[in-house]
Amino acid sequence: MTQDADKPVKVVRATYEAKQKVGGGGFSDKMIQAAEKRMKDAAEIFPSAAKHDMDKLNAILAEIRNGNVSQELVLRIKTSAHEIRVNGQMFQYPLVSAVAESLVSFCEAIKTLSGLPVEVIALHLKTLKIALDQGPRAIMERDRVELLSGLEKACAKALEA
Amino acid sequence: MSYNLRKLRVLIIDDNMPIRMLVRSLLLDLGFGAVDVAATAEDGWAVYFLHKPDLILLDWRMEGSMDGLQFTRRVRQELGSPRPRVPIIMMTGFANKQLVLDARDAGVTEILIKPFTVQTLIKHLTHIIENPRDFIVAPKFTGPDRRRRSAEVPEEKKKRTADKKAKADTVKKSSKYVDLRGKSKPGKEK
Secondary structure, three states, X not given: OOHHHHOOOEEEOOOXXXXXXXXXXXXXXXXXXXXXXXXXXXXXXXXXXXXHHHHHXXXXXXXXXXXXXXXXXXXXXHHHHHHHHHHHHHOOOHHHHHHHHHHHHHHHXXXXXXXXXXXXXXXXXXXXXXXXXHOOOOOOHHHHHHHHHHXXXXXXXXXXX | OOOOHHHOEEEEEOOOHHXXXXXXXXXXXXXXXXXXXXXXXXXXXXHHHHHOOOEEEEEOOOOOOOOHHHHHHHHHHOOOOOXXXXXXXXXXXXXXXXXXXXXXXXXXOEEEEOOOOHHHHHHHHHHHHHOOOOEEEOOOOEEEOOOOOHHHOOHHHHHHHHHHHHHHHHHHHOOOOOOOOOOOOOOOOO
């Protein structure tokens, strides 16, 4: 048995420190409404929030085009695309979220980082940029379905190749 | 009457600036007195030492040499950490089981899955205020007790349990109810 394992387990009882500071009564309705409104209006800041991850994705794509084919890059693309997918949902950009989700799924399926798969990644990035520029819900449902089905076909073709 | 959150100081650590600022604004809207922000875990560590916040919200994946889990471990375990038992809410878009286990092992108090709503954020904050966890210091784990004490069963869960019990009682009273757990064994009925 190690020396560490011999140490006794210490339980420090909860102190209710925060409760003592704030008192009771819960969150004020007025304040909740203000926060809800803030969240609703947050759609405006999404393009700048997504820029952080879009920049990362473009940098990774540039690395791939320069000949780096490490699988670690696929993981990095997946991570950034996943962030965009989640934030897209949070900031009411369903199309951006759907395109990012398509990219995540594609990254989970690809085996090589050359040829057509790279072009399909680039296609996703281009589509993401367009969707971000269009704003929330700016694209009609019919176009949305067509766009996503186009991406799906491109992914399938790249995976077959 | 409602909470007087002005007395609470919060630290947000997230490398995504718009998200960081959105969460900060939400907390200020909800009435928190002071909300500090940091873009990296390293900067957050300095702010943590300086302001000794009452609550920390941080992202899991961050650029820099320290991620959210490493930051949490330092807060919980490092000698000289000013508030090792501070509640920590980890924000993440990755909701897989392994992450939840890793986060709990590191000493995270609550996990806030993105995308989240204001109501979800409030739910986690209320948990921290109303149902603080005991703190365990053990050879292999330092952090909030992962078990909720029975006295701290959330109201919603209590109500669900009461509803289930009432439903079961109604069924028992109905004429169609047959108790299959009787004393007689199969094949021994008269």
